[in-house]
Amino acid sequence: QVIGDHSYWSFEDMSADPTESGLYRATIQLLKETSNFQIFRDRDWEQGMYPKAAEGGAEAAVGGPDGLGHGRNWQITGKVGDHYNIEFRRRSTGNLDEKSVTWEFHKSGEADFVELSKSHRYFLIGSSTGFETEQEMERDLESGHFSTRVVIGQSNKEEFQILLNSNWLAAVHPNICDATMNDDGHTLQGPDDAGDGMYWVIGQEAKDQDQVVPGTHFMVHLEMGTRSR
Incomplete structure (x- = not known):
C-alpha cells in the first residue's frame, strides 16, 4: 500500500503487475505542491518502506520493511491536482533484497477538496484523557464547520489537537507548541x-x-474553507 499526503495518510492499495513479479503500481493526485509518501506491506506499521535519506528522491536507497521510517518520506513536487504514477519494485534472491521506488508525471487535474471533505470526520484528542480517548466533532450541515465541547480537568488547562478520521498521521495542529487562540502569527x-x-x-x-x-466547558470550532481539507 502507498500512504501519504495525497490520501491524508490513509492506506491505499497498489496494483501488482500481472507480468512482472515484485512490481506494484499506484496513481496518486497531489493535494499539496510538495507531497510526501511511504510504502507499506499488509497495512502493517512495522513493515514500512521509506528512503534512507530524509526527503528522499527516487535515487535514495530504500529502507525497510520495518517500523523505523517515521519522518523519512519520498517527496513529489508538482502542482496541486497533478496526477503521478508511482512504481515500487522488490526483488529478493538469496541474500540480496533489492528495492526501488520511482514516479513520473501522468496528467494535470483539479483537486476537488469540497468533494474529498464530504467523507471526513474530525476527532479532538487532549490532555484531559491523557491523549487516549478521542472525541468526535459534530459537523454543522449548513456551514460544513466542526465543533465539540471540552471540559477542563484538574490541571486547569487543556492541551489538544484534532485528528482527521482518527489518524495520528493526519493531525490538524498549530505551527508552534502550546499555541493559544490569541497567539499572534500562529x-x-x-x-x-x-x-x-x-x-x-x-x-x-x-x-x-x-x-x-x-x-469549565469550552467549545472548540474547526472552520472549513472553500478548499476544505
Missing part, C-alpha cells in the same frame, strides 16, 4: 504527519486563570 497546519508535540492550549495565558477552572 497558523493552523495539516492534516499531516507533523503534529507530534504541537498542541493548542486552553488556560495557558494569565488572563485565563479566573475563567479556566476544573469543570
Whole structure:
C-alpha cells in the first residue's frame, strides 16, 4: 500500500503487475505542491518502506520493511491536482533484497477538496484523557464547520489537537507548541504527519486563570474553507 499526503495518510492499495513479479503500481493526485509518501506491506506499521535519506528522491536507497521510517518520506513536487504514477519494485534472491521506488508525471487535474471533505470526520484528542480517548466533532450541515465541547480537568488547562478520521498521521495542529487562540502569527497546519508535540492550549495565558477552572466547558470550532481539507 502507498500512504501519504495525497490520501491524508490513509492506506491505499497498489496494483501488482500481472507480468512482472515484485512490481506494484499506484496513481496518486497531489493535494499539496510538495507531497510526501511511504510504502507499506499488509497495512502493517512495522513493515514500512521509506528512503534512507530524509526527503528522499527516487535515487535514495530504500529502507525497510520495518517500523523505523517515521519522518523519512519520498517527496513529489508538482502542482496541486497533478496526477503521478508511482512504481515500487522488490526483488529478493538469496541474500540480496533489492528495492526501488520511482514516479513520473501522468496528467494535470483539479483537486476537488469540497468533494474529498464530504467523507471526513474530525476527532479532538487532549490532555484531559491523557491523549487516549478521542472525541468526535459534530459537523454543522449548513456551514460544513466542526465543533465539540471540552471540559477542563484538574490541571486547569487543556492541551489538544484534532485528528482527521482518527489518524495520528493526519493531525490538524498549530505551527508552534502550546499555541493559544490569541497567539499572534500562529497558523493552523495539516492534516499531516507533523503534529507530534504541537498542541493548542486552553488556560495557558494569565488572563485565563479566573475563567479556566476544573469543570469549565469550552467549545472548540474547526472552520472549513472553500478548499476544505
